[in-house]
Amino acid sequence: TIATALLLAHGFCAWLSTLAWTLKSTNVKGVVSWLVPVGFLLHxxxxxxxxxxAGPLQPGRVALPAKFRTVLYLDVFGWLPGPHGQRGGAPSSASTDRDRPSVGHLRDSLRQLCLRLYSELQRDAAFWEGQDVADQATLERIDGLRERLQGRAAEL
Incomplete structure (x- = not known):
């Protein structure tokens, strides 16, 4: 391809000019004087x-080199269109209040998540409570943390 030819020609010019420079001949000095700039121009x-x-797919919209496949997974800003034509991270202008979840539903979901995380913390803390795992000071700190956690869980 063109990129390969340009890259190999640049390397060949650099190699040839280095070889010519090491010969230290007066005839070769003239070759080096034009071969080095040609190598730079090829590069x-x-x-x-x-x-x-690497140009963008749609000029004027996204300044990402989207023609490389690996970049398609790096749409951290949500600039590329999603599967339905809308942009990734931007909220849809057609969304209405009926599409949004209610506050009660969000509160219930958050409560369930907190209770699940609470049970995971209880289970993880139990791993550190054995006499063979921790010293007495660590066990006392775990008991204090457990009491604080139970106090917060009671608030739910």
Whole structure:
């Protein structure tokens, strides 16, 4: 391809000019004086070609090099269109209040999540309570943390 040819030609010019410079011949000095700039121009051409390949799919919209497949997974800002044509992270303008979950539903979901996390914390704390695992000071700290956790859980 063009990118490969430009990259190999640049490397070949660099190798040839280095070889010519080590020969230290007066005839070769003239070759080096034009071969080095040609190598730099080939390298600049390679960079320009690769930048052209990495251009956005839709000019003027997203400044990401979206033609490379790995970038399609890096849409951290939600700029690329989703499966239904709307942008990833932006809320839909067609959403209405009936599409949004109610406050009561959110409160119930949060309560269930807190209770699940509470039970996980209780189970994890039990691993550290054995005499063979921790010293007495650690067991006392765990008891204090357990009391605080139970107090917060009672508030739910």
């Amino acid at each position: 600049a051409g390679w960079l320009a070609f690769v930048l052209h390949l």
